[in-house]
Amino acid sequence: MALEVRALDVTDHAAAARLVEELTAEFGGVDVLVNNAGQGGVGTAEQLSMDQIRAQAEVNYFAPVHLAKLVLPGMRERGRGTILTVTSVGGAVGQPFADAYCGAKFAVEGFMQSLAAVAERFGVHVRVIEPAAVASDFVQNAVRPTDAGAYGEMLQAYASRTAGAFANAQSAADAGAAIAAAALSGEVRFRWQSSEAATAFVGVSLADHDGSRVRAFTAPWISTDRPA
Numbered sequence: 329m330a331l332e333v334r335a336l337d338v339t340d341h342a343a344a345a346r347l348v349e350e351l352t353a354e355f356g357g358v359d360v361l362v363n364n365a366g367q368g369g370v371g372t373a374e375q376l377s378m379d380q381i382r383a384q385a386e387v388n389y390f391a392p393v394h395l396a397k398l399v400l401p402g403m404r405e406r407g408r409g410t411i412l413t414v415t416s417v418g419g420a421v422g423q424p425f426a427d428a429y430c431g432a433k434f435a436v437e438g439f440m441q442s443l444a445a446v447a448e449r450f451g452v453h454v455r456v457i458e459p460a461a462v463a464s465d466f467v468q469n470a471v472r473p474t475d476a477g478a479y480g481e482m483l484q485a486y487a488s489r490t491a492g493a494f495a496n497a498q499s500a501a502d503a504g505a506a507i508a509a510a511a512l513s514g515e516v517r518f519r520w521q522s523s524e525a526a527t528a529f530v531g532v533s534l535a536d537h538d539g540s541r542v543r544a545f546t547a548p549w550i551s552t553d554r555p556a
Contacts, residue, residue, distance in 0.1 A: 338365045338391035348398040357402040360511050363392035363413040363436075368470030369429045370483075375473040381428045383471070388432035393439055400452065407451040412511045413440050415456045417521075420530040421542055424550045425479075425486050444518050455518055457510045460526035461497035482550035489549045498523045 336347055351358055367387045369380065392413045403409030418426055419433035437456050444454035467490065476483045506522035521527040532545045 338363075338395065339386045341394050344391075344395055345398055348395075352402060357406055358399045358409070359403075360410045361395055361399045361412070362507060362511055363395055363411070364507070365391060366414065366416070366466075367429075368426075368466055369472075370425050370470050370486075371427065371473045372425050372479060373427050375475075375477070375479065376428055380471060381431075384428040384432045385435070388429065389435045389439070392436055396440070396443065396454075400447065403452045404447075404450040409451070410453045410455065410511055411440070411443075411447070412455045412457060412507070413437075414507060415458050417458050417460045417526050417529040419456065419458055421533040421545070424546055425483060441518060448516070453516065455510055455520060457507055457520040457522055458526055458530050459498065459503050459506075459522040460529050461493045462500055462503045462522070463494070463497040464500050467494055481552040485550050485552055498525070 334347065336343060338344060348358060365387060367384065369376075369384045371380070396411050396413075399409065399411065403411075413436055415433045415437050416429075418430040419437040422430045422434070440454050440456050447454045503522045506520070510520040519530075521530060533542050536542050
């Protein structure tokens with residue numbers, strides 16, 4: 329099987345449109361779109377500039393929405409296709425110091441879930457897959473505040489918890505295999521996870537009718553209490 333790789337800055341909407349036009353001209357259309365580009369961000373509301381919040385939305389929300397819009401007409405006309413967006417467990421569970429990141433992931437899950445029912449009528453499957461921690465450069469590349477200020481101790485507690493999670497992270501190969509399986513499956517299903525750990529994680533929120541389970545789940549992550 330031949331693999332051809334082409335570079336794309338997903339936040340460059342004009343370039344994305346040109347690429348889809350090129351692929352349609354060369355191959356007759358796009359059968360499967362996997363929105364896998366993403367960027368992490370650390371910081372709570374007071375620490376974040378509006379530019380940083382918009383930047384998270386550009387990569388994690390507007391880019392996959394725009395790419396879905398670009399491929400949908402061809403998929404609808406052919407009566408088939410799959411759009412899979414790699415979100416995160418942070419698309420179901422709001423996490424401390426991930427305000428902008430989780431906000432964008434929640435948004436893209438809501439968009440895709442709303443689209444899914446309509447697209448299905450034309451034979452187009454819209455799905456999301458929610459990985460937990462994956463062994464990659466994701467954490468190293470996350471945007472961080474330059475001054476922790478009043479949040480220093482809580483941010484350090486959160487960083488320690490995150491380091492522990494990524495020490496036992498799913499391998500990139502395993503996560504990639506789960507993404508491929510979700511993209512190619514014939515099962516009619518909107519939400520997927522990349523591991524049992526991810527399924528357990530999002531379950532905290534998806535069965536949380538009043539929000540108390542998520543609060544109890546994440547509160548210890550930023551605890552600064554010390555043993556007596």
